[in-house]
Amino acid sequence: MGRFHGAVGYATSEETAPGVWEDVITEYKYYGDVVRNIRKLQDGTDLNSDISVNNSISIVADEYARGNFYAIRYVEWAGVLWKVNTITEQSPRLILELGGVYNGATPRTTSSS
Numbered sequence: 001m002g003r004f005h006g007a008v009g010y011a012t013s014e015e016t017a018p019g020v021w022e023d024v025i026t027e028y029k030y031y032g033d034v035v036r037n038i039r040k041l042q043d044g045t046d047l048n049s050d051i052s053v054n055n056s057i058s059i060v061a062d063e064y065a066r067g068n069f070y071a072i073r074y075v076e077w078a079g080v081l082w083k084v085n086t087i088t089e090q091s092p093r094l095i096l097e098l099g100g101v102y103n104g105a106t107p108r109t110t111s112s113s
Contacts, residue, residue, distance in 0.1 A: 002033070002034040003031075003032075004033055004034050004057050004058075004059065004077065005029070005030070006029070006076040006077055007027040007030075007076040008059065008065070008074070008076075008096075009026070009027050009072070009081070009106065010027075010068055010071040010072055011023040011073045011104075024105075025073065025105050025106050027076075027106075028064065030059040030060065031059070032058045032060055034055060034056075034057055034077075035056040035058050035095065036055055052099050052100040052101075053098050053100075054097070054098070055077070055097070055098045056096065056097050057077065057095070057098065058090075059096065061089075061091075061092060061094045065094055066091075069087050069094055072094075073102065075096055075098060081106065082100070082101060083098065083100055083101070084096045084098060084099075085097050085098065
């Protein structure tokens, strides 16, 4: 398929105030391959249909990725942040299966207003 180069967002929970925990996102850049490239349009109860992808992106995992794959929340691909639904470890790679658009916290924003 195609080549991939982009950001992968990792979430860690940090106490921002006594008893208040928030996800803090850190991004790392990775190279890899787009293994599967599929778009899916889902009719729902919303006015507009939801767009999701069933893409699989294979990244060359470094030590941080292998040790923290459980914390991966999103991948930046084609100018959009996509939720990572499933991660499969195939050393030395991680296969990230993408889903819908990610709307959570990013390094540039926080969830509190």
